[in-house]
Amino acid sequence: MKINNYIFVKDISLKKNSLKNNRNFIAGSIIVVFMMIFMLVGMIASPYDPTAIDSSAKFQGMSLAHWFGCDNFGRDILSRVMEGTYATFKVAFGTVIIGTLFGIIVGALTGYYGGLIDEILMRINDSIFAFPSILLALLFISLLGAGTYQVTLALGIAFIPSFARIVRAEFLKAKNMDYVKVAKLMGASDFRIIFIHILPNTYTVLLSSIMIGFNNAVLAEASMSFLGIGVQPPDPSLGRMLSEAQIYLAKAPNYALFPGVAIILLILGFSLMADGIGRD
Amino acid sequence: MEDKKLILKVTDLNIEFHDHLIPETVVFDFDLDLYEGEIVGLVGESGSGKSMSAMAIAGLLDRKHMNKRGSIDYDGIDLLNCKRDKLRTIQGNDIGIIFQEPLTSLNPVYRIYDQVEEPLRIHTSLTKEERYEKVLKALKDVELDDPELVMKQYPHELSGGMRQRVMIATAMIMEPKILIADEPTTALDVTIQAQIVKVLKKLNKEHGTAIIFISHDLSLVEKLCERVLVMKSGYIVESGLTKDIFNNPKEEYTKKLISAIPRIDFD
Amino acid sequence: MKFVIKKFVTMVITIIMVTLFVFIAFNLISGDAAISSLGTQATPERIESLRNELGLNDPVLVQYGRWAINFLKGDMGISYSYRMPVSTMIMDKVPVTLTMALIAFVLMLIFSIPVGIYTSKHEDGWIDRSIIIINQILMAIPPFFSGILITFLFGRLLKLFTPGGYISYDKNIFGFIGYMFFPALAIALPKATMAVKMLRSSVLKEAKLDYVRTAYSKGNSTNEVFYHHVLKNAMLPVITFFGMTLTDMIAGSIIVEQVFSVPGLGRILLTSISNRDYPVVMAIIVIISVMVLLINMLVDILYSVLDPRISIEDK
Numbered sequence: 001m002k003i004n005n006y007i008f009v010k011d012i013s014l015k016k017n018s019l020k021n022n023r024n025f026i027a028g029s030i031i032v033v034f035m036m037i038f039m040l041v042g043m044i045a046s047p048y049d050p051t052a053i054d055s056s057a058k059f060q061g062m063s064l065a066h067w068f069g070c071d072n073f074g075r076d077i078l079s080r081v082m083e084g085t086y087a088t089f090k091v092a093f094g095t096v097i098i099g100t101l102f103g104i105i106v107g108a109l110t111g112y113y114g115g116l117i118d119e120i121l122m123r124i125n126d127s128i129f130a131f132p133s134i135l136l137a138l139l140f141i142s143l144l145g146a147g148t149y150q151v152t153l154a155l156g157i158a159f160i161p162s163f164a165r166i167v168r169a170e171f172l173k174a175k176n177m178d179y180v181k182v183a184k185l186m187g188a189s190d191f192r193i194i195f196i197h198i199l200p201n202t203y204t205v206l207l208s209s210i211m212i213g214f215n216n217a218v219l220a221e222a223s224m225s226f227l228g229i230g231v232q233p234p235d236p237s238l239g240r241m242l243s244e245a246q247i248y249l250a251k252a253p254n255y256a257l258f259p260g261v262a263i264i265l266l267i268l269g270f271s272l273m274a275d276g277i278g279r280d
Numbered sequence: 281m282e283d284k285k286l287i288l289k290v291t292d293l294n295i296e297f298h299d300h301l302i303p304e305t306v307v308f309d310f311d312l313d314l315y316e317g318e319i320v321g322l323v324g325e326s327g328s329g330k331s332m333s334a335m336a337i338a339g340l341l342d343r344k345h346m347n348k349r350g351s352i353d354y355d356g357i358d359l360l361n362c363k364r365d366k367l368r369t370i371q372g373n374d375i376g377i378i379f380q381e382p383l384t385s386l387n388p389v390y391r392i393y394d395q396v397e398e399p400l401r402i403h404t405s406l407t408k409e410e411r412y413e414k415v416l417k418a419l420k421d422v423e424l425d426d427p428e429l430v431m432k433q434y435p436h437e438l439s440g441g442m443r444q445r446v447m448i449a450t451a452m453i454m455e456p457k458i459l460i461a462d463e464p465t466t467a468l469d470v471t472i473q474a475q476i477v478k479v480l481k482k483l484n485k486e487h488g489t490a491i492i493f494i495s496h497d498l499s500l501v502e503k504l505c506e507r508v509l510v511m512k513s514g515y516i517v518e519s520g521l522t523k524d525i526f527n528n529p530k531e532e533y534t535k536k537l538i539s540a541i542p543r544i545d546f547d
Numbered sequence: 548m549k550f551v552i553k554k555f556v557t558m559v560i561t562i563i564m565v566t567l568f569v570f571i572a573f574n575l576i577s578g579d580a581a582i583s584s585l586g587t588q589a590t591p592e593r594i595e596s597l598r599n600e601l602g603l604n605d606p607v608l609v610q611y612g613r614w615a616i617n618f619l620k621g622d623m624g625i626s627y628s629y630r631m632p633v634s635t636m637i638m639d640k641v642p643v644t645l646t647m648a649l650i651a652f653v654l655m656l657i658f659s660i661p662v663g664i665y666t667s668k669h670e671d672g673w674i675d676r677s678i679i680i681i682n683q684i685l686m687a688i689p690p691f692f693s694g695i696l697i698t699f700l701f702g703r704l705l706k707l708f709t710p711g712g713y714i715s716y717d718k719n720i721f722g723f724i725g726y727m728f729f730p731a732l733a734i735a736l737p738k739a740t741m742a743v744k745m746l747r748s749s750v751l752k753e754a755k756l757d758y759v760r761t762a763y764s765k766g767n768s769t770n771e772v773f774y775h776h777v778l779k780n781a782m783l784p785v786i787t788f789f790g791m792t793l794t795d796m797i798a799g800s801i802i803v804e805q806v807f808s809v810p811g812l813g814r815i816l817l818t819s820i821s822n823r824d825y826p827v828v829m830a831i832i833v834i835i836s837v838m839v840l841l842i843n844m845l846v847d848i849l850y851s852v853l854d855p856r857i858s859i860e861d862k
Contacts, residue, residue, distance in 0.1 A: 127561040130843045132798030135835060142820045142828045143572055219689050223802050226691050227817055242692060246806065249699055249710075256699075260692040268687035338764055364768075372765035384757035388856060389779055399765045434855040450765070 025276025028211075031269030035262070039089060042082020050075065050083040051234045068258045071241070072248055080236040081258050087237045088266065091152050091230070092217035098156025099213055100206075103163020108194050110164070111171025122168070129161040137220060138229075146229040155220050159213055166209045170202040204277060211274035218266045238263050287457050287490060288314035288337070293350035293360070295332050295341070303347070307332050308514045310350070314458065317488040319481075321505035321522065323498060323537065329514040330494050334460050336360060337492070338377045339367045354458075372399040376451030376489075380463040382443035386435035393431035396450045403454055418449040421486075422479050441472035445479065452483055459483070460492045465500060473497075477504055498541045502526055510534050550851050558844040565836050570611050573829045618833065624826035628819070633830045636815060641834065642716065643811040647803070648796040650724070650731035655739040655792065662739075663746030663785075668773060670751060679747075686740040690799055694733035694806035701729060711808045730807040734799045738792040745788055749781040756780075783854050790846025794839040 042050075053073045060070040068077035106125070110118040128136065133155070140154030171194075174180055183197050224230035225239025233240065238259040245256035293310035296303050307329040314320060322330045335341050337352055339359050352359040354374065359367060379385045386395060393415060400411045419427035422445040435443060444464060451459055461480060465473040477500055484491055495501055501508060501522070508525050510518040510533065518531045529535045598604050602613060617623075623633035662682075666675045688696070702710035708729055714722035753759070754777050762776045801813030812831050819827035 124564075127564060127840075130561075130794070131836065131839055132795045134795075134801065135798040135832070135839070138801070138816065138820065139569070139832055142825075142832075143576055146821070222689055223691065227802060227805060229817070229820065239691075242695065243805070246695055246698075249695065250703055253699060256692075256695050260688075260695065263689060263692060264684070264687045267689070268684060271687060272683070340760055340763055368766045368768060370766075371763070372767075377764045379757060379761065381757055385761045387758040387762070387776055387780070389783075389854065391855075398762075398767075402766045402771075436856050447761075450761075 022276060024272045028269045028272025028274075028276060031265055032273060035085060035089075035266055035269060038082060038262075039085045042079065043086060046079045046082055048076035048079045050079040050236050062254055069252065069254045071252070071255050072244065075236075077241075077255060077258055080241060081238065081262050084231075084236040084238040084241055084259060085262050085266070087148070087231050087235060088218055088221050088225075088239075088263070091148060091155070091221040092214050094152035095155040095159055095217040095221070096210060096213045098153065099159030099163050099217075100210060102156075102160045104167050104199070104206075106160065107164040107167025107169075108171055108199065111168035112175060112190070112194055112198070114172075118168075121164075125161045125164055128158075129165060133158040133216065133220060134223060137224060141224070141229050146232065148231050148235075151221065151224050151230045155217055155224075158220075159217070163209060163213065166205060167202065170205055171198055174198040174201060208274045208277040211270050211277060215267055215270040215274060218263065218270065222263045284315040284317065286313055287316050287354070288312070289351075289353040290314075290333075290337065291351050291353070293333060293336060293352065294348065295329070295336060296347040296349075298345050298347055306514050307336070310516060312337075312492075312509065314490050314492065316457070317484065317490055318507065319484055319491040319493055319505045321501035321508040322492060322494045322511065323496060323501055323508060324511035325496055325537075327513075328511040330511045331462055333511075334377075334462050334492060334494050337458075338375055338460050339371050340377070369403070372451075372456075373403045373454045374456050375458045375460065376454070376456040377460040377462065378444065378447040378451050378464050380466050382440060382447050382467070383435060385447060386443060388435055390434075391431065392433055392435070392438070392446055395435075396431075396446060396453060399450065399454050414453060415449075418453045419446070421452065421483065422446075422449045423475075424449075440468050441475060444468060444472075444476055448476075448479060448483070452487070452489065455487050456489060458490050458492065460494070462494045463496070464493075465495070465497070473500065480504065498526075498537055502541075510537065551848055554844050554847050558840050562837055562840055565840070566615065566833055567611055569829055569832055569836075570614060571607060573825050574607075574610075576825070618830075623830040626819075626824055626827050628822045628824045628827075633826050636827060637812060637830060637834070640810065640812045640815060643809060644797060644800050644804070644813065645838075646716070646724070647727050647731050647734070647800045647809065647811065648793065650727055651734035651738070651796045651800075652789075652793050654731055654735035655742060656789070658735065659739040659742035659746065663743045663750075664778070666743065667747040667750035667754075667781075670747075678743075682740045682743050686737055686744070688737065690733045690737060690803050691806050693736050694730060694803050697729050697733050698806065713807070713809050726807075727809070730800070730803045730809060733803050733806065734796050738796065742785060742788060742792070746781065746785050749784055750777055753777045753781045783850070786853065787846060787850055790842060790849070793846075794842050797835060797838055 053075060055073070058070065058072060062069045068081060071077055071080070106121060110121050136158035137151070137154045140157060141150060144150040144154060175198075180193060180197060183193050188197065221230055221237075222239035222242075225237040226243045228240065228243065230239060231237035241259040242256055242263075245252070245259065248255055290310060290312040293307055294305060295307040296305045310329070310333050312320070312333075322334065324330045332341075336348065337359065341348065348360055350360060354370065357366060357370065359370065386392075396415045396418060397411055400406055400414060404411075406414070415431065416427055419430060424430050424442060424445050430438065430442065430446070435446075438446065448459075448464075459480075464480075465476050468476065480491060480493070481504060483489060491504075493501065493505055505522050508519065508522050509516050510525070510531065512533050518525060518529070518534050525534060526538060529538055602610060605613075621634050621638075623637075625631065626633050626636055629636065662678065666678050669675045698710045701707040708726055712726070714726050716723040759772060759777060762772045767775070800811060801816060803809075804811045804813040805817070812835070815827060816831045818824075819831070
C-alpha cells in the first residue's frame with residue numbers, strides 16, 4: 001500500500017471501482033443473456049408464425065393468446081419481436097465481425113510497422129472516423145442498395161475505422177514494451193509477435209470495444225430498418241415494426257412499446273457490459 | 281535555540297485509515313515542536329508515515345475514510361480538529377507546502393502567473409499592480425532566470441527544476457511561518473537538487489520561515505537541517521540535533537539509514 | 548495561428564478527398580449519362596458526340612473539377628425524378644435540419660452540464676446514484692423511439708403540439724421553433740445522458756490529481772477548488788465530445804425527421820435513395836459532409852485555445 005503519497009488517491013477507489021464495474025458487467029450480461037434466450041425461444045418455438053396474417057386479430061390487445069397483442073395485419077407481436085431481435089442481432093454480429101476483423105488487421109499493421117503506410121491509412125481513417133456512422137452507412141446503402149446484407153456490409157465498413165484506431169493505439173504502446181523487445185531478440189517472426197504476443201495482451205480493450213461495437217450496431221441496424229432501408233418486408237425487424245407502429249400510436253401503443261423495449265434492452269445490456277470491462 | 285519562539289506544537293498525532301476492511305494505523309503518537317526559523321528534517325523510508333504527518337500539519341488529509349487523534353496547535357488553533365473555514369485562513373497563508381512532483385502539482389491549464397498569484401487573491405485584498413509586484417519578487421527570490429517570461433508560460437513549458445521553483449514561489453508568496461517540503465527533490469536531477477536545497481536555505485535565512493523538510497535522502501538532510509526526526513513504520517524512533525544523530529546514532533534503524541548514504545568525496 | 552492554418556488546410560484536403568470519393572462512386576453506379584438520356588437504341592456516333600458534349604470523355608479529375616466548380620456556384624445538377632435543379636430542391640431544407648440540430652445541441656448543454664456537475668459534486672449520494680441509473684437507461688433509448696415516446700406523451704396525452712403538424716419557418720418562425728423543440732429533444736436526450744456520464748467520470752478522474760491538493764494547500768474552499776481548478780480541466784474532453792455530438796445531431800436529424808414528419812434534408816435524402824436519384828443523394832451527402840468537417844475543424848481549434856498543451860505538441 002502506498003500511504004506516503006497522495007491523500008486524494010484513495011486506495012479504496014480501485015477496489016470499489018472494480019466492484020462497481022463488475023456490477024455493471026453482471027447486470028449487462030444478465031440482460032444480454034435474457035435477450036438471447038428470448039431470441040432462441042423465438043427461433044425454436046415461436047408462438048405464431050411471425051409473418052402469418054390473421055385479419056380477425058387486427059389490433060388485438062394484450063391477451064393470454066397474444067401476450068404482446070397483434071399488429072395492423074393481425075400478426076402476433078411477440079413472435080415478431082422475437083424474430084426481429086434475431087434479425088437485429090444477426091446484422092449486429094455481422095457488422096462487428098467485419099469491423100473487428102478488418103479493424104484489427106489495419107490497426108495492427110499500421111501500429112506495428114508505422115511509417116508512410118501508417119500515415120496515409122490513418123489520415124484516411126481519421127477523416128472517415130470524423131463522420132457520423134449513420135451518414136456513412138447511408139452513403140454505402142445508396143451505393144449498394146437496401147437490404148439485410150447490404151446494411152451489414154455498410155455498417156461493417158463504417159465501423160472499421162473506430163476499431164482500427166483502438167487497436168493501433170494498443171499496438172503503438174505494446175511495440176515498445178519489454179516483452180515485445182525480448183520476443184524480437186529471440187527471433188520471433190513479425191507475424192508471431194503481432195498475433196501471439198501483442199494481440200492477446202490487448203484483449204480487455206478489444207473486448208470492451210467489441211461490446212461498444214455491438215451497442216452501436218444494434219442502434220444503427222434499428223435506425224436503418226426504421227428508415228426502411230434495412231431488413232425488407234415481410235420479414236420482421238424491430239426498427240421497421242416501430243416505424244409501422246408509429247402510425248397507430250393512439251390506437252395501439254403496445255405495438256410500438258414492445259419492439260422499442262427490446263431495442264432498449266439490447267443496447268442497455270451491451271453498453272453495461274462494455275462499461276464493466278473497460279475503464280482505465 | 282531555547283530563546284526562539286515555539287510556533288507549532290504537534291502532540292500525540294495518530295492517523296488511522298478506514299478505507300480497507302481492517303483499519304490500519306499509519307502514524308503513532310507523533311510529537312513535534314517547531315521553533316521559529318528552524319529547519320527540521322523528517323526522514324524515513326517510504327511508508328514510514330512521514331508524509332502523512334506532514335499532510336496532517338498542512339491540513340490536507342482527506343476527511344473521509346480516516347480517523348485522527350491528537351492535536352496540532354498553531355497560534356492557538358488546533359489545525360487537526362478545527363472547522364475547515366478556520367483552517368483555510370491558515371493554509372497557503374501561514375503554512376505553505378511543496379510536493380514531490382512539481383509537474384502534476386501545478387494546474388496544467390493555468391499560466392504560472394495565475395498559479396503563483398492565487399494565494400494573494402485568496403488571502404489579501406491587494407490591487408492588481410501590488411499583486412504583480414509580489415509575484416515578480418517571489419519568482420526572483422527563487423532565482424528563476426527570466427521571471428517575466430516564466431509568468432506567461434504554462435507548467436508543461438518549464439523544466440522540472442523550474443517547476444519546483446515555481447512551486448516554492450507559490451508556497452512562499454504569503455511569507456508563511458512554516459514551509460513544508462514533502463520530498464521536494466526526489467523527482468529531480470542531482471545538480472538541480474542541490475540548487476533547490478540552496479534556494480530553500482536562502483529563503484529560510486531571509487524570511488525566517490521554519491521548514492519541515494521531508495526526505496529519504498539523508499545526505500540532503502545532513503546539509504540542510506539543524507534537527508532531525510527519524511520515522512519508522514509510523515513511529516518516531518529517534519530525534520535530536522542533526523550532528524548528534526549523524527555522529528552517534530542510537531537506533532539500529534538510524535544506523536542502517538546512515539550507512540546507506542553513498543559517500544562520495546567531491547573535494 | 549500556425550495551428551489554425553494547418554487545421555484549415557487539412558480540412559480542405561479532406562473535403563476534396565471525400566467529395567472525390569463520392570463523385571467517383573456515384574459516377575460508377577449511375578452508369579453512362581449519355582446512354583441513359585438517349586436510350587440504348589441510339590447510334591454509337593450520337594452517343595459518342597453527346598459524351599464529348601457532356602465532357603464524359605475527359606479524365607475523371609477534370610470531370611471532378613468541373614463538377615466541384617459548378618457545385619460551388621450552386622449548380623448541383625438536375626434531379627432524375629423531379630426534373631428540377633437539385634439546388635432549389637434542397638437549399639430551403641438546409642435551415643430546417645440545421646435548426647433542429649442546433650436546438651438539440653442547446654438542449655443538450657442546458658441539461659447535461661448542470662446535471663453532470665451535480666452528480667459529480669455529490670458523488671455516491673443516493674440522488675447521484677439514482678441519477679446515474681436513470682441516466683444509463685435513458686442513454687439506451689434510440690432517438691427514433693424517444694421521438695415516438697415524446698409524440699405519445701407531449702403530443703397525444705398532454706396535447707402540447709400536434710403530431711405531424713409541422714409549421715414551416717417562412718410561415719411562422721415561432722411556431723416552427725415550437726414544433727422543432729420536440730424532435731430536437733429526442734435527438735438531444737441520448738447525447739445529453741452520455742455527456743452527463745462523461746463529465747462525471749472526467750471530474751472524478753481529475754479530482755484525484757496532484758494539482759487539486761495544491762489548490763487546497765493554497766486555502767481554496769471546496770467550491771473554489773471544484774469550479775476554478777477541477778471543472779476547467781474536466782471540461783476539456785467533454786468539449787471535444789460536444790463537438791462530435793453536433794455532427795452526430797445533424798446526421799441523427801435524418802432519422803428523427805421521419806418520426807415528426809419534418810420536411811428536412813433527411814426526408815429528401817431517403818426518398819432519393821429509394822428512387823436512386825443520385826444527383827440529389829450526392830448533393831446532400833456532400834453538403835452534410837462539408838458541415839461535419841467544418842464543425843470538426845472548429846472544435847479542434849476551440850480545443851487548442853482551451854488546452855494550452857495541444858498547440859505546443861503540434862508545432
